[in-house]
Amino acid sequence: MEHRKERIDRGIKARTEDIYALFSYREMLYLLVPRVIPILVLFLVTLLVGVYWQKVLISTAVFALLALSWDLLTAAGMVSLGQALFFGVGAYITGILNHYFNLSPLFTIPIATVGGGVVCTLLLLPVLRLRGIYFAMVTLALPLMLVRIIEATKIFGGTEGLSGLAGLPSTRFELYLSLIAVLAVLFFFRRLINTDYGLVLRGIRDNDRSVMRSGINIYWFKAQALFMASAVGAFAGALMTHVYMFVGMPVFEMDYSILPIASAVVGGMGTFAGPMLGAFILVPLSEALRGVGGLRIVIYGLFLVIFTVALPEGIFHYFQRKYHQFERWVKVEK
Amino acid sequence: MKEEAPFLKVTSLTKQFGGVRAVDTVSFDLKKGEILGVIGPNGSGKTTLVNLITGFVKPDAGKVFYQGRDITGMMPHRIADLGIARAFQMVKPFYQLPAFKNLIIPLFSPRVKRLTGGKYGDRDAIAIDLLEEVGFERDSFVPFKMASVLPHGYLKRMELALCMALRPELIILDELFSGLSMAEVASMLPIIEKLMSENLTIIMIEHRLRELFRISNRVMVLNYGKKIAEGPPKEVMESEEVKKAYLGSEAE
Numbered sequence: 001m002e003h004r005k006e007r008i009d010r011g012i013k014a015r016t017e018d019i020y021a022l023f024s025y026r027e028m029l030y031l032l033v034p035r036v037i038p039i040l041v042l043f044l045v046t047l048l049v050g051v052y053w054q055k056v057l058i059s060t061a062v063f064a065l066l067a068l069s070w071d072l073l074t075a076a077g078m079v080s081l082g083q084a085l086f087f088g089v090g091a092y093i094t095g096i097l098n099h100y101f102n103l104s105p106l107f108t109i110p111i112a113t114v115g116g117g118v119v120c121t122l123l124l125l126p127v128l129r130l131r132g133i134y135f136a137m138v139t140l141a142l143p144l145m146l147v148r149i150i151e152a153t154k155i156f157g158g159t160e161g162l163s164g165l166a167g168l169p170s171t172r173f174e175l176y177l178s179l180i181a182v183l184a185v186l187f188f189f190r191r192l193i194n195t196d197y198g199l200v201l202r203g204i205r206d207n208d209r210s211v212m213r214s215g216i217n218i219y220w221f222k223a224q225a226l227f228m229a230s231a232v233g234a235f236a237g238a239l240m241t242h243v244y245m246f247v248g249m250p251v252f253e254m255d256y257s258i259l260p261i262a263s264a265v266v267g268g269m270g271t272f273a274g275p276m277l278g279a280f281i282l283v284p285l286s287e288a289l290r291g292v293g294g295l296r297i298v299i300y301g302l303f304l305v306i307f308t309v310a311l312p313e314g315i316f317h318y319f320q321r322k323y324h325q326f327e328r329w330v331k332v333e334k
Numbered sequence: 335m336k337e338e339a340p341f342l343k344v345t346s347l348t349k350q351f352g353g354v355r356a357v358d359t360v361s362f363d364l365k366k367g368e369i370l371g372v373i374g375p376n377g378s379g380k381t382t383l384v385n386l387i388t389g390f391v392k393p394d395a396g397k398v399f400y401q402g403r404d405i406t407g408m409m410p411h412r413i414a415d416l417g418i419a420r421a422f423q424m425v426k427p428f429y430q431l432p433a434f435k436n437l438i439i440p441l442f443s444p445r446v447k448r449l450t451g452g453k454y455g456d457r458d459a460i461a462i463d464l465l466e467e468v469g470f471e472r473d474s475f476v477p478f479k480m481a482s483v484l485p486h487g488y489l490k491r492m493e494l495a496l497c498m499a500l501r502p503e504l505i506i507l508d509e510l511f512s513g514l515s516m517a518e519v520a521s522m523l524p525i526i527e528k529l530m531s532e533n534l535t536i537i538m539i540e541h542r543l544r545e546l547f548r549i550s551n552r553v554m555v556l557n558y559g560k561k562i563a564e565g566p567p568k569e570v571m572e573s574e575e576v577k578k579a580y581l582g583s584e585a586e
Contacts (some may be wrong), residue, residue: 196438196457199431200432203439213388215414215443215500 014236034323039183042280046175053284054171058243061178061285063089066237066260067267067275068185069229075193075270076225077205079132082139083255085123086233087240088146090116092239095162095247105166109238128222130209132149140257147252160247168242178239181266182276185232189272199223259283266310268314279314339402341535342504347386347396349379356382357393358559359396364504364537369530371567373541375579376390379387379559380539381423384508387537388420389413400504415445418504423509423539425489429482433492436481437461440499449501461499468495468525487518494525505529506537509547513571519545555579 007248044054046057071154073080093112097103108261168174192198203211203217211218241247259282260275267278285303289296311318342364347359357379364370373556374380374565383393387398389410398407402577414420426438436455438536440446462477468491470476476488484492490510491586497505507526519542526549529536547553547567555563555570557579570576 015444104424195441199435199438200442203428206428209390209410210422210426210496211391211439212410213420213444214440214496215411216439217409217411 002332003329004332006330010324010326013321040253042179046179051171052173054175056284056287058171058175058178059240062236062278063183063259063263063283064182064276064279065185065232066256067263067279068182068189068272069232070260071264071272071275072189072225072229072232073268074264075198075205076201076222077131077208078222078226079136080139081261082138082141082143082257083141083233084143084252084254085146086116086120086230087237088143088251089119090232090234090237091241091247091251092156093119093234095165095249096156097145098165105168109235111240113231115237116228116237117227117231120230121223122233124226125223128226130221142251143257147249148251156287157248159249160261161246163246165241165245165247167245174239174243181235181239182263186272186276236267262304266304266315268316268318271314271320272314274314278314281315335582340364340399340540341368343399344387345397345537346366347383348394349382349386349391355545355559356477357386360556360559360561362554362564363479363536366535367533367553368514369536369550370535371540371542371546371553372556373543373546374556378556380556381508383419383556384506384539387504388418389433411510414500415443417501417503418505418506419500421493421497421508421510424569425486425493427481427489427492428515429480431481432478433481433484434458434461434465434477436492437464437495437499443500445500445552451472464495465492466497468492469521475582484512485584487515490514491522491525498529502534504535504537506507508539512537524547534581
C-alpha cells in the first residue's frame with residue numbers, strides 16, 4: 001500500500017483574482033490574519049526593544065525597501081545586481097541638498113526620492129534593451145564606477161564624505177518612518193503587480209516579443225518600473241543619510257546590492273512579502289551573530305546555503321502554501 | 335477603375351545573416367482585403383520576411399510601405415500600433431495565468447485605447463469574448479483554465495486571438511497550423527474565413543498547402559530567400575520551379 005500527500009485548497013470558495021465574496025467573520029479573519037498579525041507583531045517589537053535594536057530595525061527596514069525594489073525590477077524582467085546604485089544616489093542627493101543648500105530633511109527626502117529615481121532611470125536608460133545577465137552586469141558596474149568617480153575627482157567631500165548633516169527628531173521617529181514606508185511600498189507593489197499594468201510588466205519578463213507585437217512600448221514600461229524601483233531605493237538611501245547624519249563612499253558598497261538579493265532568495269521571489277520577510281530575518285540575524293566573532297560570516301553563509309537548499313521556493317511561498325491548503329496522507333490503491 | 339496605392343508594398347527587401355542571404359531582394363504588393371499565402375521549403379526565409387515587415391529584424395536593404403507610409407526599420411511596437419498584428423510560430427503564453435488574462439496585454443495597448451476612445455469597458459470580459467470567438471468553449475470554462483494546461487491547439491488559437499485583440503488591419507500568421515491535427519485545422523478554417531469576410535488583409539505562412547490554396551487569393555513561393563513564383567494558387571501549383579524547390583531537382 002502506497003501513500004501520497006493530498007493537498008486540498010482551504011478557505012474561501014467564491015474567490016477570483018480581485019473579487020472576494022465574504023460570508024462570515026471566519027472568512028474575513030482568514031484574509032485579515034496573515035496581513036494584520038505580522039504588522040501588529042512588528043509594532044509590538046518596536047515598543048519592547050532598546051535603542052540598539054531600534055537602530056537594527058531601521059537598517060532592516062532599509063534593506064527590506066531595497067529588496068522590495070529588487071523584486072519589482074525582477075518582476076519586470078530586469079535582474080539588478082546594483083541596488084547600491086539606487087541607495088547611493090538617493091543618499092548623495094540628500095547629503096548634497098542638506099550640506100550645500102541647507103535644506104531640511106522635510107525637503108531633502110522627497111526630492112532625493114524623486115530625483116534619485118530620475119537620475120538612476122536616466123543612467124540605466126541606454127541599457128534597457130539588454131536582457132538578463134547583460135543588464136545585471138551594467139547595474140553591477142555602475143555603483144562601482146560612481147564611487148571611483150567620487151574618489152578620483154574629490155567632489156562631494158571625496159573620500160571623507162559629507163558629515164554633520166541634519167538628523168531626524170528621534171530614533172523612534174526614524175524607526176516608524178522607515179517601517180511605514182516599507183509597509184506602504186509592500187502593499188502598493190503587491191496591488192500594482194496584479195493590475196493590468198502589472199500584467200504588462202510581467203509579460204515583458206516572460207515574453208517581451210509578444211508584448212512588443214501587442215503594440216506596447218516595452219522600453220517605456222521598463223523605464224516606469226525602473227523609476228518606481230529606483231525611487232524606493234533612493235528613499236532608503238535618503239533616510240539612512242539622515243539617520244547616520246553622514247554620507248560617504250560606503251553607500252555604494254556591495255552589501256546594499258547583495259543583501260537584498262539574498263533576502264529575496266531566502267524569503268521567496270516574486271511575492272514582495274517574501275523579500276521583505278527575508279530582510280527581516282537576515283539583517284537581525286547578521287547583527288545577532290556579531291557576538292560570535294570571527295566565524296560570523298561563516299555561520300551566516302551556512303545559514304544561507306541551508307535555506308536555499310532546503311527551501312528553494314522561499315519561506316514565504318512555503319508558509320503561503322501551508323496556510324492555503326490542507327495536507328493529508330491518503331492511501332493509493334495499486 | 336482607378337489605380338489605388340497598395341495596402342502593403344515591399345520593395346527589394348534584403349537581409350543577410352553572416353554569409354547567408356536569408357531574404358534576397360523580395361518585392362511584392364498587397365491589396366486591402368487580400369489573402370496572400372507564402373510558402374517555401376524550410377529555411378527559405380519566410381519567418382525572416384515576417385520579422386522584417388514587423389520590425390523585429392532591421393533590413394539591410396529595401397523598403398516596406400504600409401498604407402503609403404514608410405515603416406522600414408520602425409520599432410515593432412510602432413508597427414503593431416499602426417495595425418499590423420503577427421502571430422508567432424512558437425507560442426509562448428503566460429503559463430501561470432488563466433487563458434483570458436493573456437489577452438489583457440494587447441487590450442491594454444495604446445492602439446486599442448485609441449480605437450475604443452478610452453471606453454474599453456471590462457477588459458476581462460472582452461478577452462473572454464475574443465477567446466470564445468476563436469473556439470474556447472465558455473460553457474466548459476476553457477477561457478478560465480491556466481494556459482499551462484491547455485493543449486497546443488488551444489494555444490495556437492489563443493495566438494490568433496492575441497492578434498485579433500489588437501483590432502488590426504493586417505494580420506501576419508506565421509505557421510498558424512503547424513503542429514495541429516487535420517481536425518483542428520478544419521475547425522480553425524472557419525475562424526480565418528470569418529476574418530476574411532471582415533475585409534481584413536492576411537498574410538499566411540504555411541506548410542499545409544491544401545488549406546492554404548483553398549483560402550488564399552494569391553500565393554508567393556520563396557526558396558533560399560528569393561521569390562521564385564507568385565500568382566493564383568492554381569498556377570503556382572503547376573509551376574515547374576516550385577515543384578523543383580519542393581521535391582528537389584532530378585539527378586543529373
